[in-house]
Structure formats: C-alpha cells, structure tokens
Amino acid sequence: MPLATYKDLCIDASDAHALAGFWSGVLGLDAHLHDDGDASLRRGGDVLVWINEVSEPKTVKNRLHLDVRAESLDAALAAGAHVVDEQPRWTVLGDPDGQEFCVFVRDAPVDDPFYELVWDVTGDVAEAHRVAQWWAAVLGGRVVREEGWSSVEDIDGAPFESIVFQPVPEDKTAKNRIHIDVVTDDLGALVSEGAMPLREKGDDGIGWTVMVDPAGNEFCAFTPES
Template sequence: MPLATYKDLCIDAVDPHALSAFWGPLLGWESHPHEDGDSCLRVGEEVRVWVNRVPEPKTVKNRLHLDVRAASLQPALDAGAVVHDEQARWTVLLDPDGQEFCVFVRDESVVDPVYELVWDVTGGEGDALRVAQWWAETLGGAAVRDEGWSHVEGISGLPFESIVFQPVPEDKTAKNRIHVDVTTDDVGALVAAGATSVREKGDGGIGWTVMVDPAGNEFCAFTPD
C-alpha cells in the first residue's frame, strides 16, 4: 500500500510568469499567471506544475530536471532557451531561468512532448536503485534497474512516463529548485519509512510539511486536513 499519492511538481523561479509562459507551449499545458506573482500550468482545472517566485537566482546544477520530446530544438530556442550541452541522444538546454532540461529530438511526429522527470542521486548505480525503490514504495509503481540508472514506472497520477534516478558524483549543496508535492494521510509513516521532516508551512489555510527523502532531496507532503 503506497504511503502517499503524487500531487504535482513545483519549480522555483525569479520570474514565474515568464517561466510559465515558456513551459506551457513546450509541454502542451495551459499557463495561468497569478496576481501574487506565482503561476501554474494546468490541464483543464488540474494543476500539473506550480511555478513559485523566489528572490535568489539559480547558482548550481539542478538535481531534478525535465526531459521532453520534440521534433526539433527550434521551438525551445525561439522561446528563449539556450543550448548548454550536446549528447548523442539528447541536448541539454537552459530555460529562461537558467534551469537545465533535456530535449530528445524525434524524427517522427511528436504526439506528447511530456517525457520524464529525472532525479540526481549522489553515489553509484546501487544508490540510484535504492532511492528509486524508496519512491516506488512511497508512491506505488515499480522500480526498474536500467543500464546505468533506475526508474519508477506506473505511478498513479504521474503526468510523466516515469521518474528516472541517475547516479552523479557530486553532493547536493543547495535547496532543490524543483521538487514534487505528495498527499498523504500519515506524515509519520513517511518518517518511519526513511524521510525526514524539516518544517511545517502554511498559506491561506492550506498546510504542508517540508520533508527530504533518504537522498536528501526536498518534497512537500500535504494532508487532507
């Protein structure tokens, strides 16, 4: 029985309205700027991504990033992205906030550009697998070990095909600029499973708990009450 349910993705940005306007067309989701300066991406009434305003600019490589599919790089470049690195199968770009994302160019017509959420894990392949197994047990789904990394598939409500966990040599040095939100009936069960509760927060009558997973990556847990 999963301990939590996937809720949505949160992205910090200096200019949420601009970043939301960038990502909406690329993902095929609707951009909705808010009067308070924040923004969100929706499909109908369902919020897929919150884009939250923060004062600090990006200074280190993101530990979480999006992979998207596209017929070419040009739409992203025309919208304000810049090429950061080129690999054999994908190209790393920076969005207008300076955050990394990867574009997989497909020769065929791209029906759904939304692909994967990728998560860095310090260590080797075994460490990536252990974190993938933790999230599979937390959100449901199955952890699968691939060549060099692991992924979790079959997560209920996840708008991406999977969450990929890749090993990296560098340690986490700053708060993640991208994180996931989950809903749960029991924050204590998440702690017992290996998460750490950092602090409780609230906004407009809505409360949540900021937590970190066993790899030290932040996520927010919302409870029904």
C-alpha cells in the same frame, strides 16, 4: 500499498510569470498567472506544474530536471532556451531562468511532450537504485534497473512515463529548485520510512509539510483537511 500519491511538480523561478510562458509552450499546457506572482500550468482543470517565484538565484546544476519530447529544438530556442550540451540521443538546454532540461527529438509528431523526470543521486548505481526503491514504496509504481541507472515507472497520477534516478559524483549543496508534491494520509508513515520534516504545515500559514527524502531531496506533503 503506496504511502502517498503523486500530486504535481514545482519549479522555482526568478520571474514565475515569464517562466510560465516558456514552459507552457514546451509542455503544451495552459499558463495561469496568479496575483501573488506565482503561476500554474494546467491541462483542463488539472494543475500539472506550479511555478513559484523565489528571491534566491540559481547557483548550481539542478538535481532534478525534466526530459521532454519535441519534433525539433526550434520552438524552445525561439522561446528563449539555450544549448548547454549535445549528446547523441538528446540535447541539454537551459530555460530562460537557467534550469537545465533535456530534449529528445522525435521523427513522429509529438502528442505529449512531458517525457520523464531525472533525479541526480550522489553515489553509485546501487545508491541510485536504493533511492528509486524508496520512492517506489512512497508513490507506488514499478522499479526498473538498467545499466547505469534505475527508474520508477507506472506512477499513479503522474503526467510522465517515469522518474529516472542516476548516480552523480557531486554532493547536494543547495535547495532543489525543482521538486514534487505528494498527497498522504499519514505523515508518520513517511517519517518511519526515512523522510524528515523540515517545515510543519501551518508554519507562517503554509498548507503543507516540507520534507526531505533519505537522500536529502525536498518534497512537499499535503494532508487532508482536518
């Protein structure tokens, strides 16, 4: 049985309201601007993405980024994105806050732009596969090993097809500006499997526990109210 269920995605931003306008267009979601400066992106009544305003600027390449499908690059570029790199099958863009994301242009009409998440893992393909296996144990889903990367597919509740884990040579040097939230009944089970709490629920009023996975990636674990 999975140790947790997928809840949503969180993106840090210098201006959350402005970035919500950008990503709502890219992902085809409804932007809701909150009085505290944060924002959420929703499909119907479900929150798929939180955009949280932070004071620290982006300083390094994101360790977790979104891949999206689109009929062209035009809408994203017109909304304020810029080209970072061009590859044969996709184009790397930067959003108005500098967050990298990849656009896969499709010939057919795109009904759901949210394609997948891609997670950088320091080390080789074997290490990327180990992290994929860890997250599959946490969230459920099916681990697929490809030449050069691994992925977790069929994650219950996820609004995308998979999380791809790819090896990179560089170490993690800063807090991830994109992370996922999960819901669990048992924080102790996550700790037993190798997660580590960084900030406890209730600290300064927060309603969740900030944790890191065995590779040092931050995520937030929500538990039922007592």
